[in-house]
Amino acid sequence: MDLHALLKRQLKRLDIDPSAPPSAAGWSALLQRISRAYDEHDQESYLLERSQDLASQEMAALYATVRADRDQLDSRVRERTEALRLSEGRLSSLLSLSADWIWEQDAQLRFTYISEGMEAATGIAPSRLLGRHRMADGTLDASPESLAAYEACIEGRKAFRDFTYGITRVDGVRCYVRISGEPVFDEGGNFRGYRGVGRDVTATALAELKVHELACYDSLTGLPNRNMFLGELDRTIARARRQGREFAVCFIDLDRFKTVNDMLGHDAGDELLKMMAGRLRGVLRESDLVARLGGDEFVVLLEGGGSAADLSAVAQKMLAAIGQPLTLHGCVFDITCSIGVGVFPTDGEDAATLLKHADAAMYLAKERGKNTLQFYTAELADMAERQFAIESELRLALVRDELLLHFQPKIDIATGRMCSAEALVRWAHPQRGLVPPGDFIALAEERGLIVPIGRWVIQAACRQMRDWRRAGLAAPMVAVNLSARQFASDTLIDDLVGALSSHGIAPSQFEVELTESVLMADPERANQVLQQLHAMGIRISIDDFGTGYSSLSYLKRFPAQTVKIDRSFIRGLPEDKNDAAITQAVIAMAHSLGLAVVAEGVETHAQLQMLRLLGCDEAQGYLLGRPMPAADLALRLDPDTPVLPELVQTPQISVPAAHPRLQVHRGVVQRAEEVHGTTRGMRAID
Numbered sequence: 001m002d003l004h005a006l007l008k009r010q011l012k013r014l015d016i017d018p019s020a021p022p023s024a025a026g027w028s029a030l031l032q033r034i035s036r037a038y039d040e041h042d043q044e045s046y047l048l049e050r051s052q053d054l055a056s057q058e059m060a061a062l063y064a065t066v067r068a069d070r071d072q073l074d075s076r077v078r079e080r081t082e083a084l085r086l087s088e089g090r091l092s093s094l095l096s097l098s099a100d101w102i103w104e105q106d107a108q109l110r111f112t113y114i115s116e117g118m119e120a121a122t123g124i125a126p127s128r129l130l131g132r133h134r135m136a137d138g139t140l141d142a143s144p145e146s147l148a149a150y151e152a153c154i155e156g157r158k159a160f161r162d163f164t165y166g167i168t169r170v171d172g173v174r175c176y177v178r179i180s181g182e183p184v185f186d187e188g189g190n191f192r193g194y195r196g197v198g199r200d201v202t203a204t205a206l207a208e209l210k211v212h213e214l215a216c217y218d219s220l221t222g223l224p225n226r227n228m229f230l231g232e233l234d235r236t237i238a239r240a241r242r243q244g245r246e247f248a249v250c251f252i253d254l255d256r257f258k259t260v261n262d263m264l265g266h267d268a269g270d271e272l273l274k275m276m277a278g279r280l281r282g283v284l285r286e287s288d289l290v291a292r293l294g295g296d297e298f299v300v301l302l303e304g305g306g307s308a309a310d311l312s313a314v315a316q317k318m319l320a321a322i323g324q325p326l327t328l329h330g331c332v333f334d335i336t337c338s339i340g341v342g343v344f345p346t347d348g349e350d351a352a353t354l355l356k357h358a359d360a361a362m363y364l365a366k367e368r369g370k371n372t373l374q375f376y377t378a379e380l381a382d383m384a385e386r387q388f389a390i391e392s393e394l395r396l397a398l399v400r401d402e403l404l405l406h407f408q409p410k411i412d413i414a415t416g417r418m419c420s421a422e423a424l425v426r427w428a429h430p431q432r433g434l435v436p437p438g439d440f441i442a443l444a445e446e447r448g449l450i451v452p453i454g455r456w457v458i459q460a461a462c463r464q465m466r467d468w469r470r471a472g473l474a475a476p477m478v479a480v481n482l483s484a485r486q487f488a489s490d491t492l493i494d495d496l497v498g499a500l501s502s503h504g505i506a507p508s509q510f511e512v513e514l515t516e517s518v519l520m521a522d523p524e525r526a527n528q529v530l531q532q533l534h535a536m537g538i539r540i541s542i543d544d545f546g547t548g549y550s551s552l553s554y555l556k557r558f559p560a561q562t563v564k565i566d567r568s569f570i571r572g573l574p575e576d577k578n579d580a581a582i583t584q585a586v587i588a589m590a591h592s593l594g595l596a597v598v599a600e601g602v603e604t605h606a607q608l609q610m611l612r613l614l615g616c617d618e619a620q621g622y623l624l625g626r627p628m629p630a631a632d633l634a635l636r637l638d639p640d641t642p643v644l645p646e647l648v649q650t651p652q653i654s655v656p657a658a659h660p661r662l663q664v665h666r667g668v669v670q671r672a673e674e675v676h677g678t679t680r681g682m683r684a685i686d
């Protein structure tokens with residue numbers, strides 16, 4: 001019998017012969033062993049099943065954990081994706097709303113992406129730039145400094161901010177953009193390109209350009225203005241110094257420009273300045289700088305050295321061009337100019353000195369008869385030095401109390417009595433003695449010293465009136481002269497109010513004298529100030545009448561009460577027919593406009609008698625009293641005695657027949673016989 005080897009072994013262990021039937025004991029032992037074997041088998045299967053069960057439970061738990069982790073991950077991915085989607089949406093909606101755009105460039109700095117914003121803002125299609133460099137089309141322009149800074153950042157692979165440049169669109173329109181960008185590097189630190197933002201700044205850039213233009217160019221003539229000229233002069237000086245070269249500055253001032261301006265008005269004056277600017281530009285080379293410094297002053301910068309003869313030749317060309325007759329408002333004018341030349345470095349090593357010296361040379365050219373050219377010379381250097389010395393001394397004069405007033409009476413021609421006195425300033429110079437105002441007023445005006453001097457004069461005049469009064473004298477009305485700058489000063493009204501009130505002087509006792517040119521410098525403002533003075537009760541007198549604009553009907557716009565005929569017209573009386581006619585005409589015209597007339601510079605009896613015949617109201621001059629110290633005038637302040645009794649005598653002189661249709665000045669034409677019967681009573685306006 002073929003038995004399983006294991007069974008064979010068991011039978012052998014039990015001493016049972018497999019080929020013979022077993023004994024009962026053997027059979028029983030066998031059955032027991034078989035039963036035990038089943039038990040053991042049951043036990044093993046149980047253990048196996050149990051361990052399988054446990055393993056599967058563990059597996060299930062593990063699986064549950066893994067699934068939970070996966071679900072969590074899934075939901076996080078979903079959340080993140082949603083957040084990203086929202087953020088992208090936000091970015092793109094913001095981008096579409098904003099005027100800015102995004103750009104990206106690769107490592108070769110070629111555009112790889114430009115967002116829509118650029119086309120919307122600038123009208124430049126991204127396709128024009130994609131795959132190309134920023135500077136590719138050559139229309140980019142930026143200031144050399146900002147371009148250099150931008151290029152330095154790019155080369156250094158650094159971030160840059162607010163690089164602004166101009167670019168021309170296909171349709172030729174210029175626009176300006178401002179970009180910022182930063183480099184992009186990969187994980188390995190390799191440069192991958194740039195990305196950044198852009199913005200259209202055309203409106204701002206154009207406004208900035210406009211501001212620059214206004215700051216640098218004269219709006220009337222379009223020429224560079226003083227600012228720009230001074231900047232250019234500094235640069236030219238630096239260049240010339242480096243290269244050891246010379247150059248010249250020509251200071252040009254139009255002669256008699258004021259006459260045209262006063263006669264024909266500011267519009268015609270402006271027209272004339274434009275024409276002159278064009279003429280100057282026309283005779284010079286492109287490289288020569290022509291600028292307008294202001295008013296009728298121009299300046300030319302001639303680079304490239306050249307001999308005095310060469311400079312003269314250029315200046316002669318300018319003189320000739322300006323001197324061409326020109327027609328304005330149907331009148332032909334011969335306007336000329338005076339030119340002063342300063343050469344760098346001989347006549348000045350810095351801009352201020354060079355310009356000052358060219359200006360001084362120009363003044364000498366004017367003095368030497370205008371329409372001429374003058375180089376800066378040693379003689380001028382002396383003069384300038386003297387002026388400088390006077391200026392510094394004049395500043396001290398106020399502090400040292402060296403100014404004083406003299407008073408010159410104005411006499412009522414009919415009664416011979418003093419009706420008022422004009423305060424005239426003098427400077428008691430410690431070395432030079434009594435300096436007349438003619439020697440320092442213009443300088444004070446030019447150097448900005450006239451306002452404090454004028455303030456001193458007003459104070460001193462009021463103080464003097466108070467002192468006369470305190471001394472029991474009948475203080476006359478006092479007139480002070482106001483110069484242009486003083487009249488334009490913001491403090492004038494306050495100065496007057498302060499001086500009058502602190503000395504208890506009634507404004508009606510105070511008069512101001514202004515020349516026509518002071519009024520005509522800015523008629524609008526002049527009128528405003530005069531109206532204020534008038535409202536305060538201060539009297540207003542037009543000084544030196546006949547030397548400027550000379551239209552009384554025009555001057556009547558201002559609330560003046562008196563006209564002073566300039567002494568140059570009185571000088572020729574009574575013989576000079578022209579002067580007589582002018583004086584007659586002015587008196588008649590002034591009276592018809594309700595103005596009183598004072599004749600200045602009356603030196604002879606004959607002049608005075610004639611003025612009385614012509615109906616002139618008051619006279620002032622050496623005959624009636626020189627400007628004198630206050631103490632001398634005090635002696636003449638007796639209200640009961642006429643100053644010069646002989647003046648009341650009946651004159652023996654007759655009025656000469658003036659040219660019946662003599663044209664005096666524009667708008668002032670009078671016939672002698674019309675004037676003859678004029679009396680002082682005719683002051684009401686017709």
Ligand code: C2E
Binds near residue numbers: 408423454601602627
């Ligand atoms: P102005 O206001 O026309 O003053 C009259 C000038 O004529 C005075 O000269 C006076 O001395 C002079 N004069 C008076 N009568 C005669 C005469 O019969 N014959 C001649 N040949 N001259 C006569 P002055 O004092 O030298 O003043 C000159 C100018 O200086 C004044 O002209 C005025 O424009 C200015 N000035 C004087 N004082 C002041 C002042 O306080 N402030 C300002 N801004 N200017 C002043």
Ligand code: MG
Binds near residue numbers: 422481513543
């Ligand atoms: Mg005066």
Ligand code: MG
Binds near residue numbers: 566
């Ligand atoms: Mg005068």
